[in-house]
Each structure stands twice: as structure tokens, then as C-alpha cells.
Amino acid sequence: MNFDYNEEQQLLADSVRRYLAKDYAFEARKKIVASKEGWSPAVWAQLTEMGLMGLPFSPDHGGFGGGAVDLMGVMEAAGDALLVEPYLATVGLGAQFVARAGSDAQKKTILTAVVEGKLKMAFAHTEKGARYNLAKVDATAKKAGAGWEINGQKFVVLGAPSADTFVVSAKTDKGLSLFMVKKEFAKVKAYVTLDEQRAGDVTFAKAQGELLGTEGGALPVIEEIMDFATALICAEAVGAMKFACDTTLEYLKTRKQFGVTIGTFQALQHRMVDMYVSYEQAKSMACLAASKADSPVDAKDRSRAISAAKIKIADNCRHVSQEAIQLHGGMGMTDEMKVSHTFKRLTMIAQQFGDAEHHLARFAALS
């Protein structure tokens, strides 16, 4: 039993945190969010330089061979800083499919480019009416010459506007399958999400693609990677919750009413305590999620732990974020306070990749 990061993990988490504190402070981030692209090539280059793109990929392709636990500290730092770069879409989702299901040739081309920071990806999967059901896909693919032709529409594709290559789920005669499609074959209707990330609805019309993994064998791979990505946003939530707690505590110690700091009021002290308890419980479950996300051996055990973590994280995202705003009073409602942006990210994490109710049902089904 050991809950510490090892020395390398700790050093990396610290350096990411330091870098983001310096170059990704709230005002700098605001400019990036307001920019046309909504992400920063300079930041992307720096994250690449720090080795974050290659962190979970094999040294064969220039990576460091890490896993979810190695990414945990990075994601916590991302949650603290409210990172809007398409890091999760690329490293946590898109390239994971290549790493886990791709051929040697695909790995070599794609992963090497990702590790070098030259390729951004997105996972185009969710369709209208599918909600959180990973198996519900209507998009189709059929053989066309040496490759495949994909038709379908995908919604809320995280990182779609910046993606160079999409991983797309579609059905063939043999069932649910995965394909890689280059951006020139995808029509993206881009938007900003509530939590200031970029996403889009993507239409594939006779889009050229290449098969990724086994035809008809996509579902277990999708489940595995969604579990992995869920573990990552659990860690991100923990970083965001920590910020929400710390900044609220600071506010209680400085804001004065009735001639005293409001932190002297027991009604507020107890609520503040409950926020920290929520954060600690969430952190525990994020540790569980990260350590289970790396064990593909027993898929049921893994998925059950991930769902348990997401239930707790979703509930505590709501609790911590709502209380953070309440204890800030009117100031918490304003766009100028970072805490309102943290509120929005936590609100979205609570229902990203399955809300508490979805995971309650999945947990019970796996029990």
C-alpha cells in the first residue's frame, strides 16, 4: 500500500504545476479562451517540450511508457489551471485508440507525430439520442477500394475544431468498428463549450477512412478507453476541487461583514469543512480510478471501480462547486472570478462520460 507519486511522477506534476502557474494564470488563460482558435500553439509546444504528449505512450514511439497514475498529477494540475488545450482529446482519447488497437504502422505514424506535438486528435463517437450508451452508433462504414467510406453524424466531439485526425466509430456488416479519418474529410460545426473548451458536431459524408483495430471488435476497446479517460477527468476534477476549496477558504479569511471576517461564522465554517471532506473523498476515488484504469486484465473489475469513482466525483463536483459559489456570495457569480469558471468545469465534469445516474446503473449491473 502506497499512495504517493514516485519521484518522477512528483517532479513532473510539480513542473507542470509551476509552468501553468506562471504561463497559464487566469488572465493569460482568458486571452487563450477568447482567441479565434481557443487554444495556444505556444502552450502546446511547451507541454510537448515537457514530455506530456508522450507520457502514456511506448518508448518505441518516443513516449515514456506511463499510465493513468502517471497522468494523474498532470490532470490535477490541468484541473487547477482550467486547461483548455485539446490535451484530453488527443492524449487521453484519440491517440489512446491508436496505442491500444492500432497496427504497428499506424502506431509508428500517428503516435510519433502525437508525441512530437505535431498531431492533434479527437474521438468522434457520441450520436444524437445515444446519451451515455457507448454501443448506440448509427454511423456506417463500408469498404471502398483499398480503404473505407464513412457516413454519419457525431455530436459534441471534444477537440474537433483543432483535430488533425479523428477516430470515428461506425458500424460495418461485422458490427461496431473504429476508423481514422483525416480532417479534410470531416465537416466540423465548431462551438465553445460552457467550460470554455472547443468542441463541435462533425459530419462524415462519404469520408475516406482507414480501419483501426479489428472490424466489429470496437466496443471493448471503446469501453476500456472511456474508462481510462474517465479516470483522467476524475483527477482533473480533484485539481479543480482543490482550487475551489483553497480559494473559498482564502475568501472566508479575508472577506469582512458585520466587522469580522466571515470565516468566524460557524454556519460557514461547517460548510467549508464539508467541502474539504468532499475533496478528500473525491481524491481517494480518483486514486482508485487511476490505479484501476491501467489494469486491462479484468475489465469488469476495472469498469466497476471507474463507475464507483465517477459516482462519487460527480456528486462531489456538484457539492464543492455549488458551495464554492454560495460562500463567495455575489462575487462568486461574476465572470471576473476564477472560481465561477472552475464551477463551470466541475459542472461539466459531473456529467462528462456519464453522470452519477448512468454510473449507478452500470455499477449495479457489474455487481
Next chain:
Amino acid sequence: MDLNYSQDESAFRDEVRGWIKQNLPQDLREKIANYDELGREDLLRWHKILAKKGWVAPAWPKEFGGTDWNVVQRYIFEEECGFAGTPPLIPFGLSMCGPVILRFGTPEQKKRFLPGIYNGDVFWCQGYSEPGSGSDLASLKTKAERQGDHYIVNGQKIWTTLGHIADWIFCLVRTDSSLSKRQEGISFLLIDMKTPGITVRPLILMDGGHEVNEVFFDNVKVPAENLIFEEGKGWTVAKYLLGHERMNTGRIGASKRELAKLKEFAGKQTGDDGKPLIQDSRFRDRLTRVEVELMALEITNLRFLDQMRRSGQPPGADVSMLKIKGTEIQQALTELSMQAVGPMAQPFKSVANDPDFDEFTAGLAPRYCNFRKTTIYAGSNEIQRNIISKMTLGL
């Protein structure tokens, strides 16, 4: 990061689990499973089995019978006891009075009191709370006046758990009421319950159980040699105990056992639609949320232990978090258990002692009632929040 027990820790857990399985008497196991009230003999029987094995006071120094286990091993041991459903080790001697004597007692006091505590020959109770001093303990009024080589004690204690079966009581008493700081002038005194002038009056709780009492002191003559540490330094002694908590504040093992039990019998109950209740999504979701809460608490507890093992520091305010969450979970489990039996939660006891009266089911609602105490006792959960607020958050 590795959330699993190490090989050594797993081996230790298996050893403890195997030993309990072999040595926990069947009739005690059944009493616990049926939520029967345990008497003095039941409690001391298990105490003595552990004492014989040398496992009854793991945290004590080795020379006084301690086991030299680290915090993780102590945690494993206590949670395995909870998980197996052993009778509880009553903390008043082993975890409260004993450690106080070990820390503050004279060599004579150690020699006189520790063996009885260790071997389970002397049953202790705690005299802290008073009618006017609950959460505000320092306001206590029970007076001890020095007269020659004795103290004369007058006053009243309340909520004295198991006072009706105890041989001795350790008390906080006021030896000086002239001081402006209330924490000063309090002393820690050991009193034989058989001393003339002591009256124990039962306080029956709403579930009908007799656990707690009022204890009245009317000119009770206590030898001055029963004073622990210095006169007027009782508050220092009491505070020392706060940092000397047991490892199983969260009661995780016991809650795991209750959860498994609840799942089993909720599977046997029928929901309104005739299907097993456990398949009713509204019930099942509530159950799952408690299960997830318990998982989070267990990992949080292990994280704290891991930190303690590394730093060598006592747990501090973290224990308060475990107490808050642990008791909330215990209460949620008793509530769901009661709810699982639906209308059958209403029968309480048979008028004519019918042999086929379902005692187990009838025990679920009283147990729900009884467990409301958990968020009140041992420092109410509101007091625990005050502690975290002050010690951890600096508010």
C-alpha cells in the same frame, strides 16, 4: 501508487482473519449477527481470549503487553475484528484509562491498574459528561475537595456507558473553582464504583436498551493516591487522549459486514412489483451510493495511515473526518436496512413471547433508532467539524 496491501500486510490480514475464525466462539458470533445485547460476560470473554493471545492492547508499549504493530497493522486488526463481527473491545480501559496511566501514572499506579485492564479483570467506565456539560466539557461541575489524604466527591455524571456493569470509573472532576480559566482546576481521578455514596441510575434509550446511565456522587471518599498526574492538570490528561484515538474510528470493517448483510437480505425481500427489492432501481441506487461512500472512506483512511506511517505523526484532525463519514455511513446502513423490510419494520416485541416472533426483523427499526447516537457521541459531528475548521483550515 499502489492501493493494494503489500505481501506482508496481506499475510498479516490473513493471519488475523484466520485466527479470529478459529477463536471467535460461535454463540458470540450469533449474538452479534442477531444484534443481541451483549452483557458483561460476553464482552469480557472475547477480551480475555484476545488477552491470552497477546492481542488485546496492540498500541500499548511492548513491556506492558503491546504488539509492536505499526499503524497499518493495527488498522487491519481492528477492521478485521469489525468485519468478522467480534464483540467490541470496550475502549474505556484499554484505549482510554490504560494509555493515560501509561503516560501519566506513577510506577505504583501502573502496577496496580494496568494488569487488571489488560487481562479484563476490571471493567472500566468513563465519567466525563455532566447534565450541564456535553459538548462544552470544560464547564463540568462535579467537585472533588481535598481532605487530608482523600478527596470528597460530590456531583453527577451522565451518559456513563456501561456504568451499571463497571467496577471502576475514571472521572474529570473540579478540584479548584476559583480559577478564571475553566480548563484549569480540573483533575483526573480514578474511583472504585463500590465506594459508598455512588448511585447508578439507568437511562433507557428509545430502543429499550440499557447502555448508558447517570452516576451520582454523594460525599464519595476517594484516596488521594487515585489522582492521575497533578491536581488541576486533568485537562492536559484529557487532551492527550484526543490524540490517542483508536485506528478504527471509521468502523469500516463493521460497515462492510453490515452492507453485505443488507445486500443479502434485500435480495430476499420483494419490492412492490414482486421482484427482489435489490433490483428496484430507486432502492438499489441508494444502496450503491452508500457502498461508494464506504469505498471512498476506506481509501481515505488508508491514505491517512500511509501518511502517518511515513511521517510518524499522530493523525490529528483527520480522525474527525473519519468519524463524520463513518457515522453517516453507519446511520445510512441502519436506515436502509429498516426500509428494506417495509411494513415489517413495525413489529417491535411480542406480547406473549411467541417463539416464532421474528426477532431479527423486529430489531432493525430499534437499531436505526439506536444508531442516531453515533453522530452525537464521542464528540458530536458538529464538534468534529469545529475541530477540522480550527486545526486543519485555520478558521
